Amino acid sequence: MRDKEDQRVDDSRRTWLIATSVAGGFGGVAAVIPFASSLAPSEKAKAAGAPVEVDISDLKPGDMKTVAWRGKPVWIINRTDAMLAEVVKADDEVADPHTEKPFSIPLPAYCNNEYRSRADHKNILVAVAVCTHLGCTPTPRFQSGPQANLPNDWPGGFLCPCHGSTYDLAGRVFKNKPAPQNLDIPRYMFTSATTIVIGKDEQGEA
Numbered sequence: 395m396r397d398k399e400d401q402r403v404d405d406s407r408r409t410w411l412i413a414t415s416v417a418g419g420f421g422g423v424a425a426v427i428p429f430a431s432s433l434a435p436s437e438k439a440k441a442a443g444a445p446v447e448v449d450i451s452d453l454k455p456g457d458m459k460t461v462a463w464r465g466k467p468v469w470i471i472n473r474t475d476a477m478l479a480e481v482v483k484a485d486d487e488v489a490d491p492h493t494e495k496p497f498s499i500p501l502p503a504y505c506n507n508e509y510r511s512r513a514d515h516k517n518i519l520v521a522v523a524v525c526t527h528l529g530c531t532p533t534p535r536f537q538s539g540p541q542a543n544l545p546n547d548w549p550g551g552f553l554c555p556c557h558g559s560t561y562d563l564a565g566r567v568f569k570n571k572p573a574p575q576n577l578d579i580p581r582y583m584f585t586s587a588t589t590i591v592i593g594k595d596e597q598g599e600a
């Protein structure tokens with residue numbers, strides 16, 4: 395018989411699939427992966443892992459958007475200066491501050507820095523929203539300070555609803571949590587000041 399933890403993990407993943415299936419656009423791509431044979435050629439390519447282009451011209455400071463890449467949710471977050479300052483403060487609180495043990499994909503060299511982002515757009519975080527414990531989708535909890543299910547000195551970040559792992563605003567897991575590693579950072583590049591391509595960089599496609 396399935397236990398409650400299994401059910402919670404399944405529910406979290408199901409929530410992502412339902413959300414993407416109703417969102418259309420990129421989200422729809424993830425949701426229809428099982429039915430890839432019915433897709434048009436360009437949609438099949440996306441479902442299989444082709445790069446995804448994202449317009450972030452509407453992404454205000456402090457906002458995030460979620461797109462699908464390779465069937466996984468990927469966050470794009472426009473961090474404010476205050477949020478970046480919290481990343482620096484979290485260095486001593488996270489388990490692997492320099493991502494020496496990446497999860498499922500290598501950390502791109504250009505993101506091997508304090509903010510885990512490209513230097514010319516350091517405010518923009520691009521991270522795979524798959525908890526490194528058992529794969530649930532964490533929830534953004536950007537507001538700092540005391541609140542439900544978080545410590546009183548919470549600096550802002552993400553909370554996984556399944557077993558309580560927490561991540562900072564660079565997607566680094568806090569110490570002593572079930573999740574062992576930081577969130578993955580995919581390869582990505584800017585093709586204009588307001589356009590990101592996920593799954594591709596100057597070296598080619600991921």
Ligand code: FES
Nearest residue numbers: 525527528554557
């Ligand atoms: S899946 Fe267990 S803490 Fe995220």
